[in-house]
Amino acid sequence: MKTESILEVNSLSCGFRDPDTKEVVNVLRDVSFDLPRQKILGIVGESGCGKSVTMHTVMRLLPKTAVITAGEVRFEGKDLLTLNLDEMNQYRGREIAMIFQEPMTSLNPVYKIGDQIAEMLMLHQNIGRRDALDEAVKKLELVSIPAPQKIIDQYPHELSGGMRQRVMIAIAMACNPKILIADEPTTALDVTIQAQILDLMKELKEKLHSSIILITHDLGVVAEMCDDVVVMYAGDVAEKADVVSLFKEPKHPYTVGLMKSLPTLNTMDERLYNIVGTVPCPADFPAGCRFAPRCEFADERCHQSRPPLVRVGENHEVACWLAAS
């Protein structure tokens, strides 16, 4: 265990029980990564890659149909998967907090903003309602919301998407958690608002000395925000690296393909690069390398057996038979 990691996910495997057949369909396969202290770790992948499922597992927010088949999630040494719900509640909000993708629906519409922030404080600290509301104003100031005294008396539907996401961040950071997990926090927001929110997250990380896990599908956001990156595909970890190495020399064919298909502002080519085919659904996951069916370099071994994560650089690992050689 690296002493500078605050969170370690080791060989996590998880699946969902089909309500009709009662069989467990495997989704995550042997996922491992670390979150270094006070760094931003990006988890990037497209829909169906399992990035959200991984983080929901860390927070133990999975639905009842989910089955964790193997692995551990160590927060400061303690395996969170062994805790019961009451014990887990000691960590949620206080040590590890999470914000979600849809700010429009993530706040309870029938309670005032101030009460929702105060609730977080009252849950984990020995503080009365009056004091909690005063603190709530301070938390709103922390996330640069104008006129916070007015906002605490308002309801979520009176705020815009960007403002709501700021409120979500205020709630999440209210008890100074050590880890903030942000699940696609800006995907539903305009690009100018996204810029504001990302900037805010960076600022808060410095101020409150927290570590952040940022889930996204946007490679641009990854390049801007993250120190380290995990690329996931169909429930597997395809590649892990620090951000500079990843963009300079992507090794996994999926990562390479993703980067090539982006229409950046500088693309001058006639045609955009395509990765052929589509992401399979969990019931159809192949036994070997899950990217093999779409990979132009795949050979017999790739289809048959799953490539392990192999170190290819100082801070760079890849799960690919060809890239490893």
Added chain:
Amino acid sequence: MEKILEVKNLKKHFKLNSGWLSKPCYAKAVDEVSFDLYRGETLGLVGESGSGKSTTGRTILRLIEPTAGSVHYEGTDITQLAGQDLRSLRKNLQMVFQDPYAALNPRMTVGECITEPMLEHNMYSHNDAVDKACELLKDVGLDKSYYYRYPHEFSGGQKQRISMARSLAVAPKVLVADEPVSALDVSIQSQIINLFKDLQNEFGITYLFIAHDLSVVKYLSDRIAVMYLGEIVELCDKHELFENPRHPYTQALISAIPIPDPTVKTERILLQGDIPSPTAVPQGCRFSTRCRYCQPICLEQHPELEEIDGHSVRCHLHDRLEAKS
């Protein structure tokens, strides 16, 4: 270049608060929008939520009735058409929508979706229509065996291809694409974007491409129009827009885009606050509430769209500002 579509002073104001005891209140979604579309080109229409770009697209096609203004298609004012004339118009002006999951009738087979418009306009006999549909499926990259299947059996990207085949069935001259790739994964986006390009090359269609993602728009468009709060604030050739953006909003928009390269540090222009509500449009320049260059004249006088050398901009200060590239 020949003009195929001329939009003049297009207005769409939505009346909110109807009811005989309430004060009338209008959302000025589209306000005095004018531009020309040239045959064979792709005009990108860019803006964030609340800009009015989607409403503009739908109003042009008369899917929403304009409050005022005119739209001339090949010389005829289509805002005055009714009945059979309006229905005939639909052969020439088609639309592809954002949500592929909602745009196809789940009760109709793929083949029925595509042949229906052809038969509706009496373009082919039934057998010929079936042949033509199979041909279109091939053009959009799908197997003709999909003819008898239902939309729910396909992925988002495939559904979007089916939508395009349907729009192309009537051989339109103009295609309005309303955020056609926003709901798709990155690797699928690039496939669909290529498809748009291929189809334009093959059939010579003119596109009005509406999107919020500037990178996608730049890749496909010849010219780009930027909208803010119901107005066009800048309109010019795409290279010109990125090399020499004149409007402060365009500059902020461009700088907000995260670059997928961690070694590049962007000089970010952060906009303060949120976009105002279209029911309470600011006096003077609509961007004045968030513009970092705002001067007294900006608050008093509403700027007109001025054109210099094919580059139109709506700003009092445009010649005094430094252009950011």
Added chain:
Amino acid sequence: MTQYIVKRVFKGLITLLITITITFLILRLLPSDPAMMMLGDMFTDEQRIELMAKFGLDKPLHQQYFIYLKNLLRGDLGMSFFQRRPVMEIIQEKLPWTLLLMITTQIITMLIGIPLGIYSGYKRGTVFDQIVNAIAIFGISIFVPWLGFTLLYFFGYKLPIFPIGGAYKVGVPEGWPYFLDIGEHLVLPVVTLMVIYLANYVLYTRGSIIDVMEEDYIKTARSKGMKERRVLWKHAAKNAMIPTVTMAGMMLGRMVGGAVLTETIYAYPGIGRMIYQAVGQQDYPVLQGAFIILALSVILMNIITDIAIVYLDPRIKLG
């Protein structure tokens, strides 16, 4: 907010006016002689002439209308020709019993039904939920008279725990014994009504909670680290209640006339039974009075519900 209440009450009054007018027109536009309808053949000729003058039945329609409105404002709803006394007097006797019956039923049903529905929805699919669901569907489908007679037979006759009918026993002394006696007479009718209403509340709330638990803000609540109990009863319940309150309002509005079957079976002297008897006796003034009271109660309950909803759901735009 005050503006909203004022506007809402104003709209309610307009609805009431239209209802009253339609009631007026119905009776006078029926093919038979309105005088016969209103006065019957129970009165002597002198009385009839007097009453005809009083109600202006010999005058033109629009004049009759104003007399009608004037009488209404004075609380004069006409004369029952079966009982030969003012309709208003009859209603004043009967209404309190109906209100007692219905309010008791509604309160108990809400107190049991809503939490039951919430918990059942939360525990969806479990044995508890399946049992509750089954009972609820049974409750909705049951034929009220059958239930009434069955309960009456078993608990009123076979094992005479409860009285067979009526609202009270004559001759019981004032004070505590009187209330107990009324309570005794209430049990069976309330239980009969409860079976149906409970089912409504349970099923409605259950469906609502199932939807609410899927919402994003429930996930947010859990991620804050609060006990599941709090997630359910503080965060989910209030949201799930909103459609339930709307439905409750509608049910309460119909409560004045809604217990016709039950009241008749138990010979409970309320408005429902009054209507049933008046139909049999062709006592039109009583029916007309009943229509108006019913309309008034529905409109009133709708206004109250609309105002209550605004307190529950801040998203509702006022005005």
